Amino acid sequence: MQPIALHLIDYTILIAYVGFVLGIGWALSRYMKSSSDFLTSARSIPTWVTGLAFISANLGALELVGMAASGAKYGIATAHFYWVGAIPAMIFLAVFMMPFYYGSKARSVPEYLKMRFDERVRALNSLAFAVMTIFASGISINALAKLLTNLLPWQLNLSLGFLHLGSYDCYLWICSGVVLLYVLKGGLTSAIYTEVLQFFMIVLGFAPVVYLGMKDVGGWHAMNQTLQGVAMNPSSDYLQAPGIHYSPDAWSSAWRPLLQGSAHNPMGVDLFAMVFGLGFVLSFGYWCTNFLVVQRAMAAKNMTAARNTPLVAALPKMLFPFLVIVPGMIAAALMAMPEKNYRIPPPIVSAARYDAAVADVRKADPAQIPDACKAISADLGLNVDQARIGLLIQANAQARLADDDIRKGLYDGIAVNDYDSVILSLVRKYCPPGLLGLALTALLASFMSGMAGNVTAFNTVFTYDLYQAYMAKNKSDHHYFWVSKIATVGGILLSIAAAYFASMFYNAMDIIQLVFGFVNAPLFATFLLGMFWRRTTGTGAFYGLFGGIGASALFHAMTTVRDNLGPNHEALNKMKGGYLGVHAVFPSEMAQNFWLATFAFLVCLTLTLVISLATERTKSDEELKGLVYSLTPREVDPNQPVWQRPAVMGLALLAGCVILNWIFW
Amino acid sequence: MGLDIRWPIGLMFTLIGVLLVGYGAVQGASATVQVAGSSLNVDLCWGLVLLVFGAAMLLGASLGGKQPPSA
Numbered sequence: 060m061q062p063i064a065l066h067l068i069d070y071t072i073l074i075a076y077v078g079f080v081l082g083i084g085w086a087l088s089r090y091m092k093s094s095s096d097f098l099t100s101a102r103s104i105p106t107w108v109t110g111l112a113f114i115s116a117n118l119g120a121l122e123l124v125g126m127a128a129s130g131a132k133y134g135i136a137t138a139h140f141y142w143v144g145a146i147p148a149m150i151f152l153a154v155f156m157m158p159f160y161y162g163s164k165a166r167s168v169p170e171y172l173k174m175r176f177d178e179r180v181r182a183l184n185s186l187a188f189a190v191m192t193i194f195a196s197g198i199s200i201n202a203l204a205k206l207l208t209n210l211l212p213w214q215l216n217l218s219l220g221f222l223h224l225g226s227y228d229c230y231l232w233i234c235s236g237v238v239l240l241y242v243l244k245g246g247l248t249s250a251i252y253t254e255v256l257q258f259f260m261i262v263l264g265f266a267p268v269v270y271l272g273m274k275d276v277g278g279w280h281a282m283n284q285t286l287q288g289v290a291m292n293p294s295s296d297y298l299q300a301p302g303i304h305y306s307p308d309a310w311s312s313a314w315r316p317l318l319q320g321s322a323h324n325p326m327g328v329d330l331f332a333m334v335f336g337l338g339f340v341l342s343f344g345y346w347c348t349n350f351l352v353v354q355r356a357m358a359a360k361n362m363t364a365a366r367n368t369p370l371v372a373a374l375p376k377m378l379f380p381f382l383v384i385v386p387g388m389i390a391a392a393l394m395a396m397p398e399k400n401y402r403i404p405p406p407i408v409s410a411a412r413y414d415a416a417v418a419d420v421r422k423a424d425p426a427q428i429p430d431a432c433k434a435i436s437a438d439l440g441l442n443v444d445q446a447r448i449g450l451l452i453q454a455n456a457q458a459r460l461a462d463d464d465i466r467k468g469l470y471d472g473i474a475v476n477d478y479d480s481v482i483l484s485l486v487r488k489y490c491p492p493g494l495l496g497l498a499l500t501a502l503l504a505s506f507m508s509g510m511a512g513n514v515t516a517f518n519t520v521f522t523y524d525l526y527q528a529y530m531a532k533n534k535s536d537h538h539y540f541w542v543s544k545i546a547t548v549g550g551i552l553l554s555i556a557a558a559y560f561a562s563m564f565y566n567a568m569d570i571i572q573l574v575f576g577f578v579n580a581p582l583f584a585t586f587l588l589g590m591f592w593r594r595t596t597g598t599g600a601f602y603g604l605f606g607g608i609g610a611s612a613l614f615h616a617m618t619t620v621r622d623n624l625g626p627n628h629e630a631l632n633k634m635k636g637g638y639l640g641v642h643a644v645f646p647s648e649m650a651q652n653f654w655l656a657t658f659a660f661l662v663c664l665t666l667t668l669v670i671s672l673a674t675e676r677t678k679s680d681e682e683l684k685g686l687v688y689s690l691t692p693r694e695v696d697p698n699q700p701v702w703q704r705p706a707v708m709g710l711a712l713l714a715g716c717v718i719l720n721w722i723f724w
Numbered sequence: 725m726g727l728d729i730r731w732p733i734g735l736m737f738t739l740i741g742v743l744l745v746g747y748g749a750v751q752g753a754s755a756t757v758q759v760a761g762s763s764l765n766v767d768l769c770w771g772l773v774l775l776v777f778g779a780a781m782l783l784g785a786s787l788g789g790k791q792p793p794s795a
Contacts, residue, residue: 068747072740079736086727108729252729259733263777267770275759491755493747493767497740 063210063487069496076500077237079256080507084241084249094539097246098519099166099358104248106364108255110371113355114379115254116512118261123383123505124202127485128478130387131403132298133326133649134286134310135723136317137387138380139333144342146377146716149369150709152347152356157705158694159590160357161365162685168350169524175589175686177597177677178528183604185524187578188350192513192520193550195351197557199509200238204231204558206483206502209407231558234503238510239551243544247358250508250515254355257504262375264501265382271489272389275399285392286310296394296403297444297474299325300622310391313723327621327646328653336653340660344579348586351516363696366705373712377719390481401488404480405441405473412439417465423452439473447472510554518546577615580656581607581663588667593680593687599671607663614655618643728788734781737774744771 091097104112129137165171169188173181207230217224224232241249276282290309293299309316309324316324317333328336346352346369356368393401416438423431428449436443451468454460460468486498522543531538585604588595619630619637621644630637635648645651684690701707748755748768755767 068743071743075736075739075743079732083727083729083732086732090727252727252732255729256733256736259737259777263737263774267766271757271759271764271766277760489757489759491757491767492751493744493755494770497744497770 063495063499065211065495065499066492068493069499072493072496073500073503076256076260076504080241080253080504081237081244083252083256084244087245087249087252090248091244091246093536094522094543095166095536096248097540097543098515098522099247099354104251104358104360106359106367106371108251109355109359109364109368111258111375112251112254113352113368113372114376115258115261115508116352116355118254118257118505118508122379123261123265123502124479124482126380126383127387127390127482130384131391131476131478131481132387133324134290134388134391135313135380135384136324136326137384138313138719138723139337140342141376141380142313142716142720143334143338145346146373146712147338148342148346149373149376150712151343152353153366153369153705154709155688156347156586156590157356157366157369158362158691159686159688160353161359161362162691162694166357166523167519168348168353169520171686172585172589172600173524173528175678175683176595176600179601180585180597180604181524181528183601184582185520185528187608188520189517189525191578192351192517193553193557194561196510196513196517196550196554197559198561199506199513200231200235200554201558201561202479203234203503203506203510204228205562206506207234210483210499227562231555234507235510235551235555238507238514239548242511242514242551243547246543247354247515247519250511251355251358253504253511254508257501257508258375260504261501262382264497264504265386267494268485268489268498269382269386269389272386272393272485275489276389276392276396282389282392283311285395286388289391289395293325296391297476298391310388313720315724321646321650325647327650332650332653332657336657340580340583340656341653344583344656344660348582349579350520351512354516354519362694363699367708370705370708370712374715377712377715386485387478387481390485401484402471403476403478404484405470405475406477408439408441408473413466413469416469417462420448420452420455420465420469423456425453425456428452435469439469442474443469444472444474510551514547514550514554517550518543521546521550577608577611577659580611580659584660584663585667588664588671589687591688592671593683593690594671594676595667596671596674596676597678598674599667599669602670603663603665603667606666607659610662611655611659613639614658615651617641618645618651618655620645620648620651728785730781730785734778734783734785737778738782739778741771741773741775741778744768745775747771 126137126140129140160168160171163171163174165174167185169181169185172184204227208226211226211230213226215224215226215229217229241253245252273279273282276285287307287310289296289298290305290307290311293303293305294301305323305325306316306319317328317330321327321329321332356365359365359368390401390403393399394403416435419431419434419438423434428445431452432443432445432448435448447468451460451465451472454468455465482502486495486502490498522539526542526546527534527539531542581604584607585600588603589600615636616639617637619635619641623631623635623637624641624644625631628641630641636651645654680690695704744767748765748771751767752765756763756765
């Protein structure tokens with residue numbers, strides 16, 4: 060990828076944003092006096108702020124880059140992550156679960172688990188959660204450092220004795236340093252406030268890119284028409300292997316290709332996997348039990364505000380597909396319009412590899428195209444499109460092409476898309492200086508806040524659920540305040556380690572989904588039984604959860620995806636599963652993840668049920684008051700108008716969601 | 725918390741709005757994109773939008789106390 064030429068105005072916008080973020084941290088630092096100010100914002104933040112932070116906390120690398128990537132790969136069906144997944148789950152959280160989280164006075168989700176069950180469940184959950192936040196944070200900051208390395212023109216090289224830091228390392232450490240500064244200064248409030256700033260930055264930074272792209276492809280209708288051609292022959296866009304064809308509406312219709320079965324849509328999932336696996340298990344597991352997002356609602360100033368937080372968040376969230384998924388669809392459509400001269404960028408290939416391929420194009424015999432393509436493919440280390448490379452070789456044989464023209468031809472002929480760079484390629488294509496700075500700042504903002512959100516959740520769980528619970532009980536608040544600050548520094552350092560780890564894998568989205576599948580999918584079964592069935596015991600919950608996580612790992616070890624299958628039915632890339640032999644093959648990683656989640660959920664549910672029935676209850680009805688649905692009196696705020704009650708607002712939002720599903724049917 | 729978040733949001737977007745409008749007005753040609761046959765000075769147009777948004781946030785903050793009617 061060529062560096063983008065940034066102008067003074069772009070740098071100014073970028074620096075202004077970083078300045079404001081640090082300024083917010085500084086302005087808030089004088090309010091940080093106790094561990095509760097630092098870790099829980101002393102439950103004092105207004106609803107619209109917690110609501111926007113609620114969605115922003117998860118608006119990191121996963122959402123912006125991953126959703127655009129999936130929009131190109133799978134089309135409008137990606138919106139199911141919102142209209143089937145997030146929105147119903149957020150409404151469920153507000154109406155049914157928030158009263159227990161907020162009402163129990165727990166400071167974190169693991170702490171609720173301790174109140175409801177026992178220490179073992181808390182320990183298991185807080186450890187798993189801590190690992191997960193570190194990975195999510197690392198993936199975000201890794202994406203940011205990679206982005207800056209490819210984008211900025213400077214080649215940084217720092218030598219500290221035996222330690223040599225390249226551009227990637229420098230950007231990684233600098234960005235982590237900025238996040239550390241403002242989180243350390245202003246704690247959770249600082250993270251929440253910058254998340255709100257980031258929310259507006261992303262919406263206002265990407266809206267013009269989507270608008271210009273949409274105008275360029277000729278509007279919604281024209282885009283869908285082009286995508287019909289793509290769906291019938293997805294290999295022309297390198298979206299699928301040659302020979303795979305779908306019905307014309309596979310990219311432009313959300314439900315119809317799904318109803319025809321897993322072989323008829325690019326995601327490779329069927330209705331059950333989508334509705335149960337993604338909609339119920341993964342999404343409810345994420346939005347209802349993940350402390351990262353729940354923490355934002357728990358920082359609200361009172362119960363009503365806490366319950367309204369996910370509802371306030373649901374409204375913009377419902378419209379987010381237009382901002383984050385549609386760009387991917389625009390990219391897929393643009394690629395099918397030759398006159399637009401656009402392709403989804405291929406993976407980055409070094410200049411030396413290109414030079415070797417150029418030499419091979421020059422000496423290729425136009426009568427021996429397949430052999431020449433094999434050699435060129437080996438030079439580049441990637442599959443190439445035989446037809447396009449063939450034309451290039453013939454053109455060069457007829458009239459000697461310049462090196463740059465051959466490079467351009469090779470670039471277009473690489474039959475692999477790097478989907479994670481969709482969003483950036485559109486920003487490059489449409490943004491003049493100024494707007495470019497704004498859009499890049501939006502990307503930077505999302506990555507930094509993806510790190511800050513996870514680190515603030517990590518330091519709370521570490522301080523309250525690991526340190527205070529198991530290492531040092533009954534110390535002064537001042538002591539925990541300092542521990543939380545040290546945990547923040549530790550969280551950042553571990554994130555950096557995770558970033559180096561993540562830099563070895565190319566599809567961050569699928570990896571995150573995998574981790575969520577392992578940890579979150581069984582967890583929702585524990586909460587469901589714990590909150591709605593008083594007979595659930597601590598022993599049942601603990602072994603159920605343990606079994607669920609184990610079941611995920613086992614499922615992943617025994618299955619893999621179609622394009623990862625070697626000639627002898629073995630898994631080629633062990634990251635994609637199958638390390639204990641391949642017993643089932645899924646059409647895509649997405650399908651594998653949905654089924655894995657479904658399996659883990661059912662294992663956890665069954666184990667918890669059976670073990671609970673076989674063990675004695677340790678908590679009386681009196682102790683479970685405020686923690687279990689049937690034992691908690693309904694709280695209705697008499698001053699609240701009927702239309703503002705969470706259940707009523709939730710129903711209205713759900714209706715909106717149904718309408719959206721119907722429009723894009 | 726003592727800080728009304730609308731102040732920094734308002735200030736930042738007003739600042740960026742001014743920068744974009746200024747750049748768009750001075751640099752005319754290089755701030756313009758050609759899409760679908762028509763040309764558009766996007767920096768100028770979008771700068772104005774940001775300016776209006778920033779000003780609205782500042783206005784909300786200076787009127788004080790009341791939250792935007794989002795909940």
